[in-house]
Amino acid sequence: MIAEQAYLFRHALLRDAAYQLQLPADRARLHGLAAALLEDLVASRTLDASGTNLQGEIARHLRQYREISNDNSRVEAEIRHSEQAAEQAERLYDNREALQMWLGAAEIGPPVVRARALLRAVGLALTMGLAPEAWNFAKAALAAAEAGSSAELVAAAHCAWGQCAQYSGDVETAAKALQTALELVPPECGKLRAEILGELAWLHDDQGSLELARQEYEEAIKVCRSLHDPVGEGKMLCNLATLHRLASRHELAQDLYRRSLVLFRSARARKFEGVAESGLGASVAMTDGEDEAARHEERALEIFQEVGAKSHEGIALANLSVRLNRQSEMEQRLELCSRALALQLESGNRYGTAAAMRAMADTLRRLRRLDEAGALLRDALAIHQSMKDPRNEAQTHYFLAKLLSTHDRDSANRHFEAAIACAESIHDQAVLSDVYLSLGTRHLHDDQLAEARHWLELSLDRATLAGLAERQAGARANLGEVLRREGRLQESLDSIQQALSIYEKLGYENEHASCQCGLALTLLQMGRHAEAGDCWKRGIGALRQLAEESEMERHRVEMMRLCAHLGVEPLKDA
Template identity: 30%
Template sequence: MPTACFRGTELPNPYYLRVNSPFESLRADQAYLFRHALLRDAAYQLQLPGDRARLHALTFAAIEAICGGRAPGPLPGDYDERSFQPHPTDPFSLELADHATAVESLPALRGGSASLDDARGARRLYLGRAAEIAERSFQNDVAVKLWGVHAETVEGLEKGESLRRAAIVAFRSGRLTTAEPLFEQALDLFREGGDRRLEGAVLGSLASVYKASGRMAIAERSYGQALALHRETGNRKAEGVEMENLASLWHETGRIEQAEAYHRQAILISREAGDRRGEGIAVGNLAILLDETGRFQEAERCFESALEIHRKVGNRRMQGINLCNQASVFRRARQFEVARRKFEEALAIDREVGNRQSQGIALGNLAILCKEQARFEESERLYGQALEIHREIGSRRYEGITLGSLANLHLGLSRHGLARPLFEQAIQIDRQVGNRRFEGLHLCDLALLHLDLQEIVEARALWTEGTTILRVLGDVGQLELNSAVIRKACELAGVPCFET
């Protein structure tokens, strides 16, 4: 009977990886065909435990031999994700880990090709490679689980790194409540091991979790601590990344001059460090700031440059984000068909890579487009989907933005009773998370609602408060738009214009 017919016992089939290989649909335990799975299990169970272990060892050795030998492992202390080298064993990495686990279960081996220590090392190796492959192919749930399993097989800094990688995947796929405790565990291990470089890396990641969930004060403090550690350890690449993270936080909380200065410094540092991925992110974020402050031509050049960089380095996640930002520019220019196409491209990428937060953002922006095209039912449905995602992942900033946008839809349809509480909820969240720009926008929108209801005193006060915020932020484009809107609204209401 062929040895390849026997099934491993640890890693279930849902963990099976998608890898670009002619062998990707074949498992060694399926090479021998039985009439029924129960017959296969019965044949396996008939073997004595020692014989099973030897069969697993033989199968493990056969797969490695067919694939040209053992896959390379990471160098000690090498935690750079880019150092991963593909190998012919990759389609079988989980199966190899499974076989090594079965061999490892015996206290000693008298047959086969590997010692007990070698079996343990092989299991660690192939679990790590399987986690890496799952992460690179956006099988996010699988990757989080596998990095967690890998963490159980190692200790110290290596355990911390496995937990960090699990947390990164969870964060990128919008699972903030999963990511945070994993980052915290990794941080404790890096501090215990005295690795200041890794401590800085995980502090910056934790700060991003805090920011995404609306805890701006602790996020800013943690980014600052991470930046200090990067400078202390001479990690220029990470310094650029953290400066960009701080720039984004300052932008979102209304400190525009500080944000722009750090965006530009981050771009220079990323170029100096050869970090094209970081450069693309910083250029794209600078484009958003330029667009909001009325520098449209420079913004358009930055958007195009960022998208080109993301494509060259293969950063699919950021391609989706950047396409959504570009689509919003086309929407504001009333090039609706181009905008819709780009929003749909962005959504397709967000779903492919499992980026739930960006998927929610793109749905919300597509809803705005539908509203502007008078497709009101579709708009309301898309807002509902976006709101569900942001609440599911704990993204308070975008929950507030989406509530305000949905309120605006109701206002445009004269549903004042539905719009008012949504505006109030949105403004409350904006203030909680420090989202100054949208606080200003939502105050102005609520002012229009009061003006519709002839509540002139309340409307004027809210309008003044909202436009003051936007003026401080330098949001030239929005101020120009608001000026036209309030002139028309006041004329319809039969009252003097709030802006003179």
């Protein structure tokens, strides 16, 4: 605002005192005047030099004018500016401002306007981790849509209700609401139909109904294509790619990610281009190694920084940190995690904040800063519980259990049990596989071989059911050690070699090196001393390069114990 059109105050308290001295009628007149002056400015530009969302300023002045004067003659203008301000805030990834503006429009708008604004508020609330508020907005949106007799908005409200239910782990309610939405959506509302199909596919994917999810994604893709909607089609392709990636069908996943990238670039949808680059990086890590994956993550990070998507930038930083696996890289990894957490806190994304806390806690665990790691995990757990998010609650219980296993087994057992209960409630095979693998490994370290085999076989079953290659390898590697100690040497050899093959394909250096050491012990027990020696040197040499001192020591202790039992010379490191 130029100087001739404003009072200039050197201190906010002086400004507020001057404002309070004005009579109510004068306050209302000043707010009306300010709104009119800003409307003149906004006709030529949306943002002033400081980056202020002028639409939001206009809406606030009009609100003050209405509340002080009880004059509703400018309500339509207030609604319009509130909606435009919310759209602008969403483009700038200012979720708090956007939510406030949508709720402002909903408060004073007629039923149809109210329903549309509340539906936008549902999405923002879920993004920010405000699950109870999202439920309330969805319920109010449905009532407003019904009052406005809008079939499209009624269907959209049922879809929003289903999203809230799925987010909170209420699978039955989610399925019912989404199916109702699909039945109610008018034929001419193709984009909404595609969105509902995408939500159903996501729900069925979470439940392990992968074929049904694939069919729904492909139907949604056809709808978007018929509507010439490249962004919608790209989003569905990206989701379908993620489905195949999590099922370890990486060649197909990468093709779909690349197809979505073409669409996003053609539509100049930069944020979604970054999302596709990030997903492609996660898949490439499984086939082409960490360096190539990091290149995709770096491109995603550049895009998110360019468009100002702070929450997505935080996710990209956390993903990049995961690429740093060597012990010597842990301080650098911690710095990336710290930046990721700061961005999530700044953006107000509670889901992202908890995810960043978990990533930082894992890094602190690797640095042996266990108390700090535990505190972060408990904070993350509290967030997931308040959000009614059983999937991530299960994962966080699991991480806490692993952390506590070395020094507080009773507490660890309670967290393992809670992780299993949460994971079983939503059929999360990945978390169940992880928990069973950890329990099996713990019994193995205690030399309780029958119990170890029981849990490891359960872990392998779950990982195989869900197509999770990394977890299959972990279960097979540990089963190989159990079988060796039981004297079932050929079975041990086969199991470890299968794990080695998976780790080599995935590019997991640490796990591959550890597996080499385990294979050496099986070969030694089989009497194949020369092969055992070569295998041992490769494994220990790789672990030394990776600075995995604790893992080296664990294998040396087991090797010395076996050599003493067999009456043979210890294997040489080099």
